[in-house]
Amino acid sequence: MSANGSANIGARCPAIRFTLNGERRTVNVPPMKRLLDVLREDLHLTGTKEGCGEGECGSCAVRMNGDLVNSCLVPVLQAEGAEIQTVEGLALDGDLHPLQETFLHNGGAQCGICTPGMLMASAQLLSHGPHPSEAEIREGLAGNLCRCTGYMRIFESVAAAAAKSDASAEEPVLEPSQNAR
Amino acid sequence: MRGNAELHELVAPGSLAAVLDLLAADPGQWTPIAGGTELMVAFSAGRLTSRKLVNLWGIPDLRTIEVTPKSVAIGAAATFLDLRKHAAINVELPLLAKAASWIGSVANQSRATLGGNLVNGSPAADSSPALLAYDAEIETISVRGRRKVPYSEFHTGYKRTVLAADELLYAIHLPRRFAHHRQYLRKVGTRRAMAIAKVALGATALVEQGVIREIRLGAASLAPYPTRLRQTEAALLGQALTRETVLAARRALYAEVQPIDDIRSTADYRRRVAVNLLEEFLLELRRGGSQP
Numbered sequence: 001m002s003a004n005g006s007a008n009i010g011a012r013c014p015a016i017r018f019t020l021n022g023e024r025r026t027v028n029v030p031p032m033k034r035l036l037d038v039l040r041e042d043l044h045l046t047g048t049k050e051g052c053g054e055g056e057c058g059s060c061a062v063r064m065n066g067d068l069v070n071s072c073l074v075p076v077l078q079a080e081g082a083e084i085q086t087v088e089g090l091a092l093d094g095d096l097h098p099l100q101e102t103f104l105h106n107g108g109a110q111c112g113i114c115t116p117g118m119l120m121a122s123a124q125l126l127s128h129g130p131h132p133s134e135a136e137i138r139e140g141l142a143g144n145l146c147r148c149t150g151y152m153r154i155f156e157s158v159a160a161a162a163a164k165s166d167a168s169a170e171e172p173v174l175e176p177s178q179n180a181r
Numbered sequence: 182m183r184g185n186a187e188l189h190e191l192v193a194p195g196s197l198a199a200v201l202d203l204l205a206a207d208p209g210q211w212t213p214i215a216g217g218t219e220l221m222v223a224f225s226a227g228r229l230t231s232r233k234l235v236n237l238w239g240i241p242d243l244r245t246i247e248v249t250p251k252s253v254a255i256g257a258a259a260t261f262l263d264l265r266k267h268a269a270i271n272v273e274l275p276l277l278a279k280a281a282s283w284i285g286s287v288a289n290q291s292r293a294t295l296g297g298n299l300v301n302g303s304p305a306a307d308s309s310p311a312l313l314a315y316d317a318e319i320e321t322i323s324v325r326g327r328r329k330v331p332y333s334e335f336h337t338g339y340k341r342t343v344l345a346a347d348e349l350l351y352a353i354h355l356p357r358r359f360a361h362h363r364q365y366l367r368k369v370g371t372r373r374a375m376a377i378a379k380v381a382l383g384a385t386a387l388v389e390q391g392v393i394r395e396i397r398l399g400a401a402s403l404a405p406y407p408t409r410l411r412q413t414e415a416a417l418l419g420q421a422l423t424r425e426t427v428l429a430a431r432r433a434l435y436a437e438v439q440p441i442d443d444i445r446s447t448a449d450y451r452r453r454v455a456v457n458l459l460e461e462f463l464l465e466l467r468r469g470g471s472q473p
Contacts, residue, residue, distance in 0.1 A: 012190070030186035031193075032224065032234065037186075053225040055218055055289055056375055067262070067291035073221040074292070075214070077191050078238045124287065142374030143286020 021089030031077035047087040058144030061117040068124040087116035108157030110148035184224040193236040208346035216292035257296025276311035309407030310383030313399025322351035336406035379446035403438040
């Protein structure tokens with residue numbers, strides 16, 4: 001790793017703390033390590049996928065402090081103190097999130113590589129308005145690429161989840177209790 | 182080639198003052214990083230040359246939007262999502278709100294910052310045509326103090342700016358005097374989301390009794406850096422909005438711009454599209470359209 005003499009840099013792995021899917025976690029990793037790699041390699045949460053590695057495809061999308069972000073573009077240092085939600089945090093105690101149900105029933109997932117990012121982008125969209133128009137769904141998912149479905153089944157899945165949530169206007173992906181520090 | 186996190190140092194001094202001290206102590210050695218939508222792409226691909234980075238994300242002084250009677254001051258680390266959500270920007274500076282909606286996708290807009298877009302200095306920067314059309318002013322900061330430069334003088338060459346090695350871009354100031362101007366902004370790219378501009382043109386104009394009294398044209402991807410089209414503006418200023426004026430402006434723009442051939446488009450296509458965008462704006466002015 002340090003053939004060019006930069007071992008002193010690599011040696012610095014400060015403790016970085018954040019809340020992940022409601023649980024407090026601490027990692028000791030190089031500050032420039034991508035959040036995506038910390039999630040997959042250090043925390044063994046492999047639901048978040050790497051597609052392009054340059055913020056174009058959305059496969060690695062997670063929610064950080066209520067924003068949708070591409071975790072391939074986040075140096076983990078910037079996650080210090082953050083609330084992070086990955087696809088593993090969507091289901092509650094084994095009960096699938098409404099979006100996961102509707103993606104299943106509407107054929108919104110095929111090969112599965114884009115699905116975690118699609119779900120997180122959809123959850124983000126519904127958290128800002130439980131009844132998005134088709135144009136809003138398309139804009140909300142415009143940063144997530146899918147090469148299987150042709151997108152229509154994904155849009156239908158999101159619309160179906162929105163229709164399902166009629167009773168509860170608040171989209172429950174980030175419970176207040178999970179936000180407590 | 183993948184980037185190796187162990188080969189890069191990233192520090193977070195925490196406060197703006199501490200960041201400025203670091204830059205002053207070791208000018209030119211540190212690369213500031215905010216939302217990472219540019220630098221982390223280079224890092225992932227293993228082509229980030231900066232070995233020492235200093236974090237700006239999360240510094241509150243840099244992520245502000247302040248509305249005063251005369252201007253809207255946007256902190257350099259305000260994100261494009263911050264801009265899109267801001268009421269005064271949507272109402273008074275709609276071109277900037279529109280440009281913010283062009284940035285990548287939601288996941289990019291939540292991280293990409295206005296200051297980062299400018300400091301990166303891409304000739305195709307999405308926010309630049311709007312800022313040029315609105316006569317924006319740039320405020321820089323260092324331990325030596327603050328200074329202001331017109332945004333139209335901020336870029337000095339391809340990926341070069343007036344920023345000194347110990348300076349940060351601090352804020353972008355937009356005057357609140359465009360409420361009665363006609364306004365225009367259009368980007369031409371391969372797809373609406375995620376695509377880098379082939380050409381973009383922003384414009385504001387004040388028209389009285391069919392005569393152009395004020396005009397600003399801001400262009401992306403028509404020169405080595407985002408730029409005002411001064412010669413085209415000169416061809417229009419004080420002119421009546423006649424068919425002849427439109428033709429003269431088309432000729433002026435065609436002669437003024439210096440686009441390039443690259444993977445996204447050709448110089449010839451860019452020049453032709455730019456001329457057509459200008460004509461679209463001028464014809465809207467003639468019809469009394471392009472209301473803000």
